[in-house]
Amino acid sequence: MVGFSLGIPREIKQRRSNFSKKIVDKQFSKQTGKCNHCRIKFSSTVQIVKDHKNGDNSDNSEKNCQLLCANCHDNKSRKENSERAKGKKGKSRNNHLFDPSEPTEFKGLGF
């Protein structure tokens, strides 16, 4: 009895959002080593953050890549989050016209 059951190796896909080094390098020279937003020059004190322009972390294509300083990236994600939260505008605010404190008991009118 040969019971070879080869476990199908699960592909461990990295869910990490990462642009390839090639893309980042290209983008870096395109932005001439500066933050794409505030134009601060990247240095040892200004951290480079790879940002997904369209917010889709799984889209690691070249056009979706931009390099921001940590500060701008922070602002961007904060803005995105608050916009997402704002997305649902208070649609239906049910005004209850029914007043439960009103007595609904009808007393015999005493004919």
Ligand SMILES: [Zn+2]
């Ligand atoms: Zn910046």
